Amino acid sequence: xxxxxxxxxxxVPEQVVTNDDLSKVVDTNDEWIRSRTGIRERRIASAESxxxxxxxxxxxxxxxxAGISAExxxxxxxxxxxxxxxxxSGACEVQAAIGAHQAVAxxxxxxxxxxxxxxxxxxxxxxxxxxxxxxxxGADTLSKLIDWNDRGTCVxxxxxxxxxxxxxxxxxSFTMTMGSDxxxxxxxxxxxxxxxxxxxxxxxxxxYMTMDGQEVFxxxxxxxxxxxxxxxxxxxxxxxxxxxxxxxxxxxxxFESIAKRLKVPMEKFPTNLERFGNTSAATVPILxxxxxxxxxxxxGDKIILAxxxxxxxxxxxxxxx
Numbered sequence: 444x445x446x447x448x449x450x451x452x453x454x455v456p457e458q459v460v461t462n463d464d465l466s467k468v469v470d471t472n473d474e475w476i477r478s479r480t481g482i483r484e485r486r487i488a489s490a491e492s493x494x495x496x497x498x499x500x501x502x503x504x505x506x507x508x509a510g511i512s513a514e515x516x517x518x519x520x521x522x523x524x525x526x527x528x529x530x531x532s533g534a535c536e537v538q539a540a541i542g543a544h545q546a547v548a549x550x551x552x553x554x555x556x557x558x559x560x561x562x563x564x565x566x567x568x569x570x571x572x573x574x575x576x577x578x579x580x581g582a583d584t585l586s587k588l589i590d591w592n593d594r595g596t597c598v599x600x601x602x603x604x605x606x607x608x609x610x611x612x613x614x615x616s617f618t619m620t621m622g623s624d625x626x627x628x629x630x631x632x633x634x635x636x637x638x639x640x641x642x643x644x645x646x647x648x649x650x651y652m653t654m655d656g657q658e659v660f661x662x663x664x665x666x667x668x669x670x671x672x673x674x675x676x677x678x679x680x681x682x683x684x685x686x687x688x689x690x691x692x693x694x695x696x697x698f699e700s701i702a703k704r705l706k707v708p709m710e711k712f713p714t715n716l717e718r719f720g721n722t723s724a725a726t727v728p729i730l731x732x733x734x735x736x737x738x739x740x741x742x743g744d745k746i747i748l749a750x751x752x753x754x755x756x757x758x759x760x761x762x763x764x
Contacts, residue, residue, distance in 0.1 A: 445615045446566040448764065450511075450608035451732035452504025454497045455486040455601075455719060462598070469594045476598045481695025485601030485720030487586045493527045497604035498582035499540035501728070505578065506541065508735075509608040513543040516608075517574035520565055521550045522557025522581045522724040524633070524753070525588055537580065546578070554631070555691045555752025556621075557581050557724030558605070559760055562748070563619040566760075569611035580606040581724035588633050590651035599693075600652075601720035605728025616745070618678035620670050621758035630658040631753040663693065663751045664700040670759035671705065671747055678761050682707065684745050685761075687734070691750040692716035692726035713739075723752065740764050 461484045462473035476482055488497070498521055506513055521534035528536075534548035553560040558581030565577040582604035591597050634650025667690065675682055688711055690698065698712045715730050722729060727748050734740050742764055749759040 444570050444572070444611050444613065445617045446569050446609050446762065447612045447615055448607045448762070449610050450505040450507070450509025451606065451728065451735045452501040452506070452508065453603065453605040453729040453732040454500035454504070455603040455729070456488040456492045456497070458487050458489060459484050460487045465598055468591060469597055471594045471598055479696070480599060481714070481717055482599065482720045483717045486603060488584045488602040494523055494525055494582050494584045494604070495527050495533045495536035495540070497584070497602070498533060498580045498606065499537045501582065501604040501606035502537055502541050502578055502580060505606040505608045511576070511608065513541040514545055515576055516543045516546040516578050518565060518568060518577040519543060519546045519548040520561040520577070520579055522553060522561040523550055523583055524552055524554050524557070524723055525584045526550060533582065534580075543578070553724070553752070553756045554754060555693065555721070555723045555726065556750035556754065556756040556758045558727045559748055559750040559758040560621060560756070562607070562609070562760055563621060563758060565609055566617055566619065575611045577609045578606060579609055580604060581726070581728045583723035583725050585652070585723055588652045593651070595656060596652050596654050599721045601722050603719055603722040603725040603729050605725045605732050607728055607731065615763040616678055616761070617763070618674045618761045619758070620673045620677070622666070622670070622756070624755045627658070627662065627755045628753070630655045630662065630755060660694070660697060662755055663697050664704065666757045667701050667749050667751055667759070668704045670749060670757055674747065674759050674761040680745060680761060685711065685747055686744045687740070687746045688712050689727055689730055689734070689746060689748050691752065692719065692730060693721050693751070
């Protein structure tokens with residue numbers, strides 16, 4: 444039993460924030476941001492466009508393309524680090540919004556690796572024979588976790604959601620790997636609500652995202668090629684057979700370093716971070732949806748999806764379209 448993607452969808456906020464816009468609120472400029480990241484602009488959510496709202500919109504698009512009803516879904520997994528509520532889960536909110544009454548629904552938190560983790564988790568359910576049709580979503584509203592006075596992070600991130608409808612099938616190929624290193628978690632973190640009550644005499648406080656950019660860069664350029672080599676080896680696939688490497692959209696320099704290590708031309712590393720920035724768990728499925736709708740991926744193509752981020756976590760999936 445393998446897993447096939449049969450429909451994709453995506454949703455981003457209407458509000459575009461350019462590098463020039465950010466230069467008005469923090470000490471930065473367009474040239475500085477572009478030369479270091481490749482990002483030109485990003486989308487920022489309004490009060491009416493939170494994580495679950497975007498996730499539901501992306502889910503509806505994916506269902507429509509797949510040509511199935513929400514009631515056909517057995518399982519929904521939403522990967523997010525910025526849910527609208529501590530509970531209920533964002534996946535349950537999506538379930539209600541799309542009418543997927545038969546599906547079990549839950550969230551996972553693996554930051555920028557989230558979509559790959561969620562996809563691999565659904566595949567494991569398929570392999571066990573428990574479920575046959577699923578909805579995998581990556582969605583984040585990182586703008587609410589950003590310190591807009593910190594130019595080291597606020598220029599990087601945006602908001603958005605991407606989704607894929609997946610189905611268990613007999614043919615095709617699907618090979619996965621995942622990893623975590625909690626000892627390096629301080630490199631990229633965001634404090635949740637602190638403990639505050641009548642005993643402490645304090646009120647709960649919320650933290651902002653912090654990142655050691657150099658540490659994350661070094662982690663990504665080593666770990667991602669290793670993960671890609673793992674799925675190639677385990678599947679018996681030659682790297683030349685891979686049509687595209689669809690990676691987490693974090694930084695253009697990271698792509699260049701990974702391509703160099705793999706000895707693969709940059710043409711095989713599509714990007715959209717110049718328009719959306721880093722949308723965390725949403726980057727891989729948003730790019731996947733764009734490429735699918737543009738007809739750049741055809742049935743039978745072999746592609747690799749890879750994510751890396753806070754945790755620190757990483758994962759890769761080699762699949763046949």
